Amino acid sequence: MALELRQQLKLVQKLVMTPQLRQAIKLLQLNRLELTEALRAEIEQNPALEEDIGPYDAKELAQGLSSTIEQTGPDTETDVTERVSTNEFPTDTNWSDYANNFDSNFSFAKETPPADAPSQFDFISEKPGLSSYLHWQLAHHELDSREWDVALFIIGNLNRYGFLETDIDNIITQTSSDRDEVEYVLEVIQDLDPPGIAARDVSESLYLQLERKDMAKSLAATIVRDHLDLLQTKNYKALVKATGHKRSEIVRAIDYITSELTPYPGLPYSTDNTNYIVPDVYVHKIDDEYVIRLNDDDLPKLKLSGYYQELLETQGGLQKDSKNYINEKLKSAEWFIKSIHQRQKTIYRVMESLLRFQNDFFEHGPSRLKPLILRDVAEDIDMHESTISRVTSNKYVHTPQGIYELKYFFSTAIPREGGDSIAAESIRSRIQTMIQEEDKLKPLSDNAISEKLATEFDIKIARRTVAKYREQLKILPVKHRRQSK
Numbered sequence: 001m002a003l004e005l006r007q008q009l010k011l012v013q014k015l016v017m018t019p020q021l022r023q024a025i026k027l028l029q030l031n032r033l034e035l036t037e038a039l040r041a042e043i044e045q046n047p048a049l050e051e052d053i054g055p056y057d058a059k060e061l062a063q064g065l066s067s068t069i070e071q072t073g074p075d076t077e078t079d080v081t082e083r084v085s086t087n088e089f090p091t092d093t094n095w096s097d098y099a100n101n102f103d104s105n106f107s108f109a110k111e112t113p114p115a116d117a118p119s120q121f122d123f124i125s126e127k128p129g130l131s132s133y134l135h136w137q138l139a140h141h142e143l144d145s146r147e148w149d150v151a152l153f154i155i156g157n158l159n160r161y162g163f164l165e166t167d168i169d170n171i172i173t174q175t176s177s178d179r180d181e182v183e184y185v186l187e188v189i190q191d192l193d194p195p196g197i198a199a200r201d202v203s204e205s206l207y208l209q210l211e212r213k214d215m216a217k218s219l220a221a222t223i224v225r226d227h228l229d230l231l232q233t234k235n236y237k238a239l240v241k242a243t244g245h246k247r248s249e250i251v252r253a254i255d256y257i258t259s260e261l262t263p264y265p266g267l268p269y270s271t272d273n274t275n276y277i278v279p280d281v282y283v284h285k286i287d288d289e290y291v292i293r294l295n296d297d298d299l300p301k302l303k304l305s306g307y308y309q310e311l312l313e314t315q316g317g318l319q320k321d322s323k324n325y326i327n328e329k330l331k332s333a334e335w336f337i338k339s340i341h342q343r344q345k346t347i348y349r350v351m352e353s354l355l356r357f358q359n360d361f362f363e364h365g366p367s368r369l370k371p372l373i374l375r376d377v378a379e380d381i382d383m384h385e386s387t388i389s390r391v392t393s394n395k396y397v398h399t400p401q402g403i404y405e406l407k408y409f410f411s412t413a414i415p416r417e418g419g420d421s422i423a424a425e426s427i428r429s430r431i432q433t434m435i436q437e438e439d440k441l442k443p444l445s446d447n448a449i450s451e452k453l454a455t456e457f458d459i460k461i462a463r464r465t466v467a468k469y470r471e472q473l474k475i476l477p478v479k480h481r482r483q484s485k
Contacts, residue, residue, distance in 0.1 A: 024339040028346065029390040032278045032295055035343075039300050042336055048308045048329035049336065052301040130162060130197075130269035131155055137192045143185070150175045150185040154198060162197045162266020163205070196265035203228045209261045219245055220253040224261075231257070233479050279398035281351050281406075283362065290362060292351050294344055302337050304330060346383070350391045353380045354409050361409070365401050366429035371413030371422070414461065427459060428469045435475055443481040446470065 030038055043049050134155050143151060153175050157166045164186075171182045189198045195212040199205035206224040207216075215221055222243060223231050230238050231254060239250045282293045311318070312326050357376065360368035374385045374392075392406035411423035431449060438444045444452070446466045453459040453466075475481075 020335045020339075023336065024342060025390065027339050027343050028387070029393055031394040031396075032280045034394075036299060039302070039340075043300065043302070046329055046333050046336070048305045048326065049333035050303055050305045052303040128269075130158065130160075130266045133269055134158075134189065134192055134197070138189075141188060143188075146175075146177060147181065147185050150177050150182055151189060154186060154189055158198060158266060160266060160270050161264040162194070162199070162269075163264075164198050164200055167200075194262075194265040194268070196262070199265075202263045205263060205265060206257065206261050209265070218253070219243065219249060220257050223250075223253055224257060234482060277396050277403055279403055280395040281347060281397040283351070283355065283397060283399045285362075285400050290355055290359075292348060292355065294348060296344075302333075302340065304333055304337075346387065346391055347395070349381045349383075350377060350388060350406070351397065353377045354406070356380070358409050362399055362401065367426055367433070369409070369411060369423045369426040369429070371424075372410050373412075374410060414459065422459060424469075427453070427461065428473055430457065430459075431466065431469050432473050432475070435470075435481070438481075441482070443478045445478045 027035070027038065043051060138148075138151055150171065153171060154164065157164060157171075159165050168179065168182055168186075171177070171186075172179060175182070186198060190208055195209040196205035197208075199208055203224055206228075207221055210216060210218065210221045210224065223239065227239060227242055230242065234254070236247055236250055239245075240247055243250070245253075278295070280295055282295060284291050284293065308326050308330060312323065312330065318326075354372075354377065355362065357372050357380075358370060360370065374388045377383075378385045378388050392410070395406050396403055397406060408425065411425040414422050414424055414427060430453065434444060434449055434452060447463045449470075450461060450463045450466045453461060470477075
């Protein structure tokens with residue numbers, strides 16, 4: 001059988017993602033801040049798209065501008081300030097009190113600034129971090145060029161907590177230095193502020209801080225250097241046996257460690273920016289009725305350019321390429337505006353559906369959250385599940401119960417005997433409330449929490465499920481939550 005090329009016509013139907021549809025889908029999944037950036041970028045790229053700043057009166061604008069021009073006519077206003085005669089000054093004024101005497105010793109630094117006065121660092125565009133702070137301190141030390149190379153390498157290998165993430169051997173290899181030189185530079189850096197900097201682990205960091213306080217031979221130093229694992233579990237019995245000290249002395253030492261020392265000395269100098277959440281939707285309760293309001297604050301209102309529309313209608317002296325360009329930009333701008341309106345309308349409908357399904361949550365809080373999946377909302381508002389997923393991703397709602405991500409309202413169902421199913425998020429909320437209200441001297445174990453859920457709320461889940469939910473809530477195990485008298 002010979003191979004040959006042939007042409008065939010075939011009629012098929014398939015879904016094609018047009019550029020306009022791709023743009024609408026992209027806008028749908030943007031959050032509040034990203035949408036603002038997208039609108040600004042589109043205004044810059046498309047000349048047929050303009051920001052609607054509202055109508056204005058050209059006549060009033062002309063009058064307002066003309067009012068700033070100096071009038072030179074016969075009705076020109078004269079100087080309204082009355083001249084003051086020298087005879088009107090009081091005769092008993094001692095002008096020596098107002099002499100311009102300059103005090104060379106005067107300095108604002110001598111004055112104590114108020115407590116709420118801004119620091120000089122508040123006016124710096126970039127906040128100085130841990131590396132800059134250490135460089136500034138090292139500038140006052142007499143280090144030669146080789147020692148400076150070692151110091152810069154050590155500072156460059158400090159993480160955000162202030163710990164050294166490399167060992168002595170690697171520093172020697174990378175900087176071509178000897179061991180004595182590296183250990184000397186490391187000691188210099190560890191003597192800088194903040195105390196405990198450039199340590200290899202938490203134990204060394206706490207010990208360096210105690211050493212700075214002349215407590216290198218204290219009981220607290222012995223605990224952080226040799227028995228940090230017992231300190232983490234607060235095993236007082238084992239600490240008494242290991243150190244030979246009384247329980248009261250152990251408790252005082254641990255109290256000093258936890259109150260006066262910090263395990264992460266570099267964390268206060270972190271330059272990580274705080275990302276604030278801007279809600280996309282507001283839900284307010286007014287007269288026993290919930291009202292939904294989309295967050296349109298600071299969003300530019302868009303409109304089609306009247307100049308380009310008029311230019312396209314007149315078609316005076318326009319070439320074909322120019323006409324096609326303007327027509328294309330106008331259609332693109334019109335589609336962009338429709339996509340924005342469709343996005344806002346979809347978010348509003350999704351929020352309405354969530355309000356119907358999770359009405360008990362808005363009334364009573366997370367403990368009354370019901371099981372809900374994307375399909376339930378999709379069927380309620382007659383949309384596809386993928387659309388609901390895009391709408392609820394990276395978007396937040398401000399409710400009377402607080403600010404929550406829209407994904408928060410979707411939770412799997414946990415069956416209950418003799419009752420309706422309960423949402424997994426509701427169980428996590430109950431576990432968190434139990435631990436907050438527990439006796440700190442006798443905290444609840446995972447097994448005790450499981451039994452309490454079964455007896456009080458008729459929620460039967462295994463101990464390992466309680467442990468999983470507790471870890472998701474970032475709550476420590478019972479041995480780390482137990483406090484001493």
